[in-house]
Amino acid sequence: MSFRDSENEDGRDVRKPFLHTGSWYRMNSRQSSMMERLGSSAQVVRDSSVSVVLCVMIVALGPIQFGFTSGYSSPTQSAITSDLGLSVSEYSWFGSLSNVGAMVGAIASGQMAEYIGRKGSLMIASIPNIIGWLVISFAKDYSFLYMGRLLEGFGVGVISYTVPVYIAEIAPPNMRGSLGSVNQLSVTIGIMLAYLLGLFFHWRVLAVIGILPCTILIPGLFFIPESPRWLAKMGMNEEFEASLQVLRGFDTDISIEVNEIKRAIASSTRRATAIRFSDLKQRKYWFPLMVGIGLLVLQQASGINGILFYSSTIFKAAGISSSNVATLGLGAIQVIATGVTTWLVDKAGRRVLLIVSSCGMVASLLLVSVVFFLKGAISETSKFYVALGILSVVGLVVFVTTFSLGMGPIPWIIMSEILPVNIKGLAGSIATLLNWFIAWVVTMSANLLLSWSTGGTFAIYMIMNAITIVFAVLWVPETKGRGLEEIQSSFR
Numbered sequence: 001m002s003f004r005d006s007e008n009e010d011g012r013d014v015r016k017p018f019l020h021t022g023s024w025y026r027m028n029s030r031q032s033s034m035m036e037r038l039g040s041s042a043q044v045v046r047d048s049s050v051s052v053v054l055c056v057m058i059v060a061l062g063p064i065q066f067g068f069t070s071g072y073s074s075p076t077q078s079a080i081t082s083d084l085g086l087s088v089s090e091y092s093w094f095g096s097l098s099n100v101g102a103m104v105g106a107i108a109s110g111q112m113a114e115y116i117g118r119k120g121s122l123m124i125a126s127i128p129n130i131i132g133w134l135v136i137s138f139a140k141d142y143s144f145l146y147m148g149r150l151l152e153g154f155g156v157g158v159i160s161y162t163v164p165v166y167i168a169e170i171a172p173p174n175m176r177g178s179l180g181s182v183n184q185l186s187v188t189i190g191i192m193l194a195y196l197l198g199l200f201f202h203w204r205v206l207a208v209i210g211i212l213p214c215t216i217l218i219p220g221l222f223f224i225p226e227s228p229r230w231l232a233k234m235g236m237n238e239e240f241e242a243s244l245q246v247l248r249g250f251d252t253d254i255s256i257e258v259n260e261i262k263r264a265i266a267s268s269t270r271r272a273t274a275i276r277f278s279d280l281k282q283r284k285y286w287f288p289l290m291v292g293i294g295l296l297v298l299q300q301a302s303g304i305n306g307i308l309f310y311s312s313t314i315f316k317a318a319g320i321s322s323s324n325v326a327t328l329g330l331g332a333i334q335v336i337a338t339g340v341t342t343w344l345v346d347k348a349g350r351r352v353l354l355i356v357s358s359c360g361m362v363a364s365l366l367l368v369s370v371v372f373f374l375k376g377a378i379s380e381t382s383k384f385y386v387a388l389g390i391l392s393v394v395g396l397v398v399f400v401t402t403f404s405l406g407m408g409p410i411p412w413i414i415m416s417e418i419l420p421v422n423i424k425g426l427a428g429s430i431a432t433l434l435n436w437f438i439a440w441v442v443t444m445s446a447n448l449l450l451s452w453s454t455g456g457t458f459a460i461y462m463i464m465n466a467i468t469i470v471f472a473v474l475w476v477p478e479t480k481g482r483g484l485e486e487i488q489s490s491f492r
Contacts, residue, residue, distance in 0.1 A: 055224045060186040061217040062159040067190020075198025092447045099440030101153020109161035110429030118166040118227045126214035129155035137207035161432040168416035169227040177345035184409030185338040192331035264485040284491040288418040295411035296435035298468040303461030306446030337404035349480040357406025358468040365462035368395035372455035417479045
């Protein structure tokens with residue numbers, strides 16, 4: 001049967017994926033039986049966790065690109081402003097334009113992921129990222145910087161939606177939280193790499209290095225299966241079952257999961273043509289949409305991007321002479337804390353980690369805010385001035401650590417879990433768009449706010465994190481250990 005421009009038995013149009021799912025794992029029952037007879041030598045290939053983890057490791061190159069883009073502006077600020085003669089305002093635009101590009105990417109991401117598949121979307125997202133870094137590396141003035149940053153942002157916007165959705169759709173329920181956290185872990189690794197390499201390489205060379213994640217991702221996409229849930233939704237039943245089989249292991253009975261996914265897809269398809277904006281008044285639509293949007297907006301309103309983008313500037317204000325080294329240390333702590341979350345999230349649960357994380361962020365920002373207000377009131381020659389600088393660094397470290405334990409990875413995990421399949425493309429685009437819009441506002445305003453009042457800036461961020469605590473307590477559901485179809489049906 002040809003999947004291009006054809007119909008399945010239900011009369012629905014089916015389309016071939018932009019990237020074919022590959023033939024290396026498409027095995028019929030006879031071949032699968034032969035595989036079983038190979039014994040222990042084939043065990044690692046048949047192991048579900050190994051198959052899924054390898055897929056996640058490949059798509060995780062996208063979030064590494066995301067993180068490298070986010071971290072690039074911190075270690076390069078002094079060199080770029082000096083070489084190209086940029087003002088603080090012009091550099092603020094450079095830092096924030098990746099968020100503007102990401103907003104455009106976010107608008108397109110949901111429909112791209114629905115129409116051409118998760119893998120096809122990641123392929124398309126990689127190309128403007130590569131071009132954007134090349135444009136920055138050869139920039140002669142701010143116009144080239146801005147153009148390159150917008151192109152990078154577009155790719156990052158698509159990646160930020162597509163990767164967590166792909167991971168959620170391929171992971172078994174008992175591993176979905178841990179594997180979903182790999183998305184944010186990869187972002188933090190990308191940020192740390194930008195900080196580390198920024199200590200040793202000129203900003204133009206650093207931009208060339210930024211090409212690497214996506215250049216490795218592109219060929220890697222040809223070796224992993226497409227999301228089985230997307231294939232089922234497109235009516236590609238043979239491809240759907242082949243994809244799910246390799247993800248769960250060749251010796252695993254997938255019949256129950258196949259039937260659950262088919263029932264959920266069939267139910268959503270019958271209602272798909274009737275979905276209108278007026279239908280969003282139904283709880284099964286407005287509640288998960290409200291939770292997904294709320295978490296992604298509050299994630300950025302926490303101020304994390306402003307702090308990470310301009311961490312070197314903040315450390316200088318705190319009196320730390322080796323500000324770039326301190327920034328690298330902050331990035332390393334973020335990686336470690338996010339790594340801990342990948343272990344905790346399927347044990348402690350999403351909701352608990354969100355609340356604990358937000359409480360820690362409020363306490364740390366209160367400390368940093370008070371410290372900077374006190375620093376402004378005493379002389380730099382005072383013996384307490386240095387002690388206050390150390391306290392501010394401790395507060396920032398605690399903030400980044402607690403953010404990484406919950407508010408960093410979990411909003412993306414929950415968004416990818418709770419959105420109903422028949423509105424996931426549109427709703428996911430809206431949630432991702434608003435996330436990047438708030439990120440742009442925070443990034444664009446951070447330098448200006450810090451110039452106005454460092455203590456006041458952290459006080460504003462503290463209030464936003466206090467709102468997150470209330471939101472998580474009142475509205476965020478626990479999704480640990482539940483199947484995607486079970487989670488989405490619970491809102492009806």
